[in-house]
Structure formats: structure tokens, C-alpha cells
Amino acid sequence: MEKIKVGISIGDVNGIGLEIIIKTLADAAILDYCTPIVYGHTKVASFHRRSVNAHDLNFNVITEASQAHHKKAxxxxCWEEDVKIDLGQSNEVGGKYAFLSLERATSDLLSGQIDALVTAPINKDNIQNENFKFPGHTEYLQERDNAPESLMFLVSDTMRVGVVTGHIPVAQIATAVTTEKIAAKLKLMNASLKNDFWIRKPKIAVLGLNPHAGDNGLIGDEEQTIIAPALEEARALGILAMGPYPADGFFANATYAKFDAVLAMYHDQGLIPFKQVAFESGVNYTAGLSFVRTSPDHGTAYDIAGQNKASEVSFREALFTALHIVKNRRENVVLNENPLQFSKLSRDRD
Structure with missing residues (x-):
């Protein structure tokens, strides 16, 4: 069976993206599990390869994914011109080539030339252009996929956290949290846990919006008027959703360990505790799309770019998570095409 082709976008050329990519692919054992295809440029890759002393890693240069060598990186x-790299600096150059890499990789993903996409960190500010007017990867990929909804889903061995609202200003959170949106995210999370992670009956915890989950309306009534109706709707569909829980005590008491996933109301409510327990190994997965996309759960780290200090652990976890989900989805297709046939037992048995 042909190995899974994983496309890799390089992120900001002035950050640690290529460093963690190169460190991951320098381990030849990776090639036993997948065929990696980096979307960037050989000269830029060589620059970063020298900075981390990865002299044994040689890229096989191809013009399209179908030419990929299954035993090589x-x-x-994705461009022809030379690129001036300013390690540790946020500038238009970093954003321009991060987008060119992402755009080409996403196009190949949508056309079926690659099986999954792992994205290295971008700078959400300098990547903005006429074709990228989004607050992050998640929103861009959702639009490219023409998906009505998606879920930013942070996953690790110890915790899984999704968010109702993603990259929006704090001042807009309360109005953005609606019953419809919570219910939609719960459906996506439940489906992902079943189909992508093979959890048969997922248990999902839902956090409150206000301190102490509103204290029965004393500190806000969103828990009663918005979140509770969404929970009722989800339960009517057979989704095991429980809450709303006060976020501080929920994480402080490690209550998350009793659930398969947690749905937070906003970005920092979910990501701060997640990164506290899984920063090295955490993965950002975009659930709800027709394709598989993962990324490490950290940023460009300009402060250590080019110093050979960046850890590749989260990126490697993102790569293996993508492989795991692709395999699970493929096996689901086979199982659904060939379901086991059950026959009624005869009463005439001896």
C-alpha cells in the first residue's frame, strides 16, 4: 500500500518553521511512515539546514507531488527568485513566502495530490495580503474547503480542547457565543472524536462563559440562556455533552481527565490550560474539513530563530497525528462500505 503523502508548508522563513521541519525529517525513520513533501525552496531550506548542522539531510527536488520519492524527503x-532571510525579524518577506508555500500546498491538498497538510507557524500579521485576509490558518483553510464550519481542536495525550470562538477580540466574545454556534461546534467535536480518533461514545465537557459559570445568573446569564439550550440540543442528538463548568476549578482539579474533550467558549480559556500541560507535545488540528490539517501548537518564535534551540517535538507530533487521522478516516470508509451483516438467531436452535 502506498505511503501517505504529507504536504508541509514552511511558515515564516524568518522564524523557526524550517528548523523544526528539518530536525523532524532528519530522522530517517520518518520515511517508514510517510512520504513528506515540503513546499518552499531549496535555497531557503539549505540556509536553515546549515544553521542546524543537518548536513545529512538532502531534499529530493520535484515539480509536482506525483513525482515524490517515497524513500526521501x-x-x-514554490517560487524562483532569491529570498533575503532576516532571522528573528517580522517583515513582508516572511509573510509573502509563507503564503506562497501555504497556497500551493493547500491547492495540492484540495486536488488530492497530497493526503494531509502539516503547517509550520506563520505570523498572522505579516502574511496578510489580497488573497489572505484571515486571522489564521483555520479560517483560511475553512474558506478554501468551502466548509460551513470548522473547529480549532487542540489535542494531546492528556487533553483535547476545542473553542467556540477563535481568533477574535475579547470585546466581541460575548456576542459571538450563541446557542447555534455552540451546538455546531459540539456536533463537529463529537463527529471528530468518533471518526478521527475512534472514540465510540465521546464524553464532552462544556465550559461556562462567565466567572464561576455565572453563579446561577448572578454574574451573567449566558450559561442559562445560551449554553444550556445548546447542551439540550446536543443531548437530543445523542451527544454526551455535560456542563457548563466553571473553567478555573475544572482545570485546577484536573476534571478534564474524566472527559474525552473539552469545549471552551473562547481562545485563551481553552488554550492557556492546554499549553500549560501539553506545550511540548500539543497539536492544533482543524476538525470539520474534508481534508486533514495539523500544526504544532506554538508560533514563529523569532527570539530563538536560527539558534538551533527550537524543539521539533510538537511538529513531529503534528505529523504523526495527521497520519493517524488519515488512517482512521480511510479505515472508516472501508468499514462503512463493507459493514458486518447480522442475522437474527433462529428459535429452532438446539
Whole structure:
């Protein structure tokens, strides 16, 4: 069976993206599990390869994904011109080439030339252009996929956290949290836990919006008027959703360990505790799309770019998580095409 082709976008060329990519692919054992295809440029990759002393890693240069060598790390040149790299600096150059890499990789993903996408960190500010007017990868990929909804889903061995609202200002959170949106995210989370992670009957905890989950309306009534109706709707569909829980005590008492996933109301409510317990190994997965996309759960780390200090653990976890989900989805297709046939037992048995 042909190995899974994983496309890798390089992120900001002035950050640690290529460093963690190179460190991951320098382990030849990776090639036993997948065929990696980096979307960038050989000269930029060589610059970063020298900075981490990865002299044994040689990329196989190809022009399209179908030419990928299954026993080598492959690279597609997404532009022709030379690029001036300023390690540790946020500038237009970093954003321009991060987008060119992401755009080409996403196009190949949508056309079926690659099986999954792992994205290295971008700078959400300098990547903005006429074709990228989004607060992050998640929103861009959702639009490219024409998906009505998606879920930012942070996953690790110890915790899984999704968020109702993602990259929006704090001042807009209360109005953005609606019964309809919570219910939609719960449906996506439940489906992902079943189909992508093979959890048969997922248990999902839902956090409150206000301190102390509103204290029965004393500190806000969103828990009663918005979140509770969403929970009722989810339960009517057979989703095991419980809450709303006060966020502080929920994480402080490690109550999350009793659930398969947690739905937080906003970005920092979920990501701060997640990164506290899983920063090295955490993965950002975009659930709800027709394709598989993962990324490490950290940023460009300009402060250590080019110093050979960046850990590749989260990126490697993102790569293996993508492989795991692709395999699970493929096996689900096979099982659904060939379901086990059950026959009624005869009363005439001896």
C-alpha cells in the first residue's frame, strides 16, 4: 500500500518553521511512515539546514507531488527568485513566502495530490495580503474547503480542547457565543472524536462563559440562556455533552481527565490550560474539513530563530497525528462500505 503523502508548508522563513521541519525529517525513520513533501525552496531550506548542522539531510527536488520519492524527503520550489532571510525579524518577506508555500500546498491538498497538510507557524500579521485576509490558518483553510464550519481542536495525550470562538477580540466574545454556534461546534467535536480518533461514545465537557459559570445568573446569564439550550440540543442528538463548568476549578482539579474533550467558549480559556500541560507535545488540528490539517501548537518564535534551540517535538507530533487521522478516516470508509451483516438467531436452535 502506498505511503501517505504529507504536504508541509514552511511558515515564516524568518522564524523557526524550517528548523523544526528539518530536525523532524532528519530522522530517517520518518520515511517508514510517510512520504513528506515540503513546499518552499531549496535555497531557503539549505540556509536553515546549515544553521542546524543537518548536513545529512538532502531534499529530493520535484515539480509536482506525483513525482515524490517515497524513500526521501521531497521539496517543491514554490517560487524562483532569491529570498533575503532576516532571522528573528517580522517583515513582508516572511509573510509573502509563507503564503506562497501555504497556497500551493493547500491547492495540492484540495486536488488530492497530497493526503494531509502539516503547517509550520506563520505570523498572522505579516502574511496578510489580497488573497489572505484571515486571522489564521483555520479560517483560511475553512474558506478554501468551502466548509460551513470548522473547529480549532487542540489535542494531546492528556487533553483535547476545542473553542467556540477563535481568533477574535475579547470585546466581541460575548456576542459571538450563541446557542447555534455552540451546538455546531459540539456536533463537529463529537463527529471528530468518533471518526478521527475512534472514540465510540465521546464524553464532552462544556465550559461556562462567565466567572464561576455565572453563579446561577448572578454574574451573567449566558450559561442559562445560551449554553444550556445548546447542551439540550446536543443531548437530543445523542451527544454526551455535560456542563457548563466553571473553567478555573475544572482545570485546577484536573476534571478534564474524566472527559474525552473539552469545549471552551473562547481562545485563551481553552488554550492557556492546554499549553500549560501539553506545550511540548500539543497539536492544533482543524476538525470539520474534508481534508486533514495539523500544526504544532506554538508560533514563529523569532527570539530563538536560527539558534538551533527550537524543539521539533510538537511538529513531529503534528505529523504523526495527521497520519493517524488519515488512517482512521480511510479505515472508516472501508468499514462503512463493507459493514458486518447480522442475522437474527433462529428459535429452532438446539
Amino acid at each position: 521531497n521539496i517543491i520550489n
